[in-house]
Amino acid sequence: MTLPMTEMGGREGVREEHIFGTKIALLDVPAAAAAIMARPVAAPFAYIVTPNAQHLVQLDRGDADFRAAYDGAWLRLCDSQIVRLVARLFFARNLPLCAGSDLTAALFADHIRPDDSICVIGGDAELECRLREKYGLRNLARHAPPMGFMADPEAVRACIDFIETHPSRFVFLAVGSPRSELLACRVQARGRTTGTGLCIGSSLHFITGLVPRAPLWMRRLALEWLFRLLRAPRSHARRVFVDSLPFLYIALRQRLMPGRRSGLPPEER
Template structure:
């Protein structure tokens, strides 16, 4: 990535400060055969988890790019007098990148059950998808984790979509980058592909722009997401307030 890339620092992370279209143009210029680099898209949940577990920091520090995934975080930061970077949700980036690809472009996907993969191919027209869906808990099984890393290395593509949840996907991406055998760009994008397959419904644009996509997602799957959004993620407010005080002091 160019040294002239604009960045903004927030919560001890340097975020790329480019809107979606600027990011697409930047990635399009990167050669497909370039050494593997990965993109992380932290949202409020990721940032809170990172503050509680510093051992996760290298996963973000070693990323090629960090993109702020949360309009809520950006708005709270602004209200507190902090300059937030441009918001580029991973789901928006994923949809735009895939829409820009010709049908015969090779892509690599880590995650997704076979039925969802079929839907992805059907809805996007992509014909060359290399796919590996690691087993549950693969990040705690050295052999399964190694298989996931090797799959990315052995199936190089301009774009590899890592859709196995955070921080598992970031750990795989970090390992691929550290070994130096992979090529292209790895995108740690969580559930973004599920929106394209129709397996999950994304919030309408108006809800997204209002910063309420988190509430929409929680209502779709309250058993899994209620604690994340109602108990864990609100701690982001305290983190941003502390940063605002430190900068003023």
Template sequence: MTSDNGPPPTLATRAIAPPTLPLLGLDFACLDLAAAAAAIAARPAGAPFAYVVTPNADHLVRLDGDVALRAAYRGAALCLLDSRVVAAGARLLGLPAPPVVTGSDLTARLLARHLQPGERITIVGLSPAWLPALAARLGVAPPAHYDPPMDFDCDPDAFAAVVDFVRAHPARLVFLAVGSPRQERLAAAIAAAGDATGTGLCVGASLEFLAGARRRAPRAMQRLGLEWLFRLAAEPRRLARRYLVDSPRIVTLLWRQRRAARAPRSAAGA
């Protein structure tokens, strides 16, 4: 994957970047859940900080009008599609679609299968009240934890304090669970600091699901691409605009890419 500011980052100390598929301005990794988790887990302790993003429809719509945020996503070492709706829409329009790897599934697999006994992770986000439940459910060691104020990204000093916390608490896996676009901007800033280590995972509410703070959609709804509907029903006031007004614009963006892809063929046949 390319960055606006230099060569592509990789998830390992040697260049083993996976093949990618371009979609809506990002290069998505052609990895399934097991392969993505294994690639992340294979990074050695102390490796220079790199980060993973898992954009969904809401993120992709937001990126369309935000050049600076798009640069943060493009700076990721691994970009995984977290939307069965986007994948299905792309296929319907004849566009290639990468595998779907949700941030929640990736987080669960890493914590369940890829931690060493007693290994300590670092978490930014998640209310302290839910840390005991997370540790009990997953059997993980007490993490290094920092729960920043809600609008920390609007306060330069508060933002810098979060970056400094991650730098001071290195871990092989660093979970950035403060929501998009804060977590992606934070990940880019940590990487830019130059002295942090580990793999940052921009995973939104994933830890809340694992800790029991929120209930995730049943598996059947997930497979059908209806997880958004379950979340909308659970939090209508918070999510109505996102799911019913903003996110549907993803159809326009996919259609625009389809037209752009067909234009060279049409010109060649003229």
């Protein structure tokens, strides 16, 4: 069961846009970080997702589990300059950018303190070591599930049990999409722990220097996808051309046929 927003720590006053089949909070990085830090430490577990083109394509294709995970999120933050650009050109909507990587960097740089409780799902020992050394973390717990763990009920249960037995103010889910979102949704549904979950992809690898991120000028020009494609063409080509490119068709369809396959019931459109 999805908890009311007030029970999850509240997000009163957060404006949202319904666009591309989902609702997106109109928060930039500083505002999103402030909202996270305003949640009481003991607030019931709630989680944040970061829509990008790939996510919006998956939602449009009717993935019921992914839709439930998105609908259950506490905040949905715009992760993509491409999504922002299309929203502005097609619909004259101005979505603030709040990329998961930027939000993660801001939290660690400006808000997280060495004694804060942190749980990480994913990554390896090197990632954990770098996080501890760079930020002086003294209360970090990490669990690394096996490859393909979402297809193994025991492995999923082990992840959830680990989060529940290591209650933390910040829970970073670094196992990729849609695994992070689906796992966060299940943790929230059990209702047995606290904290804020962040589905943040490779963000922890960026801030620790394990993986290089696109230079700022490329990010500002909505070319981060190109940087990743050039670095790892074999692994990233499918994500760009198969998983993400159909977003342009979705946007065009919604521009020409408003309301069709919006992802929300008529009374909420």
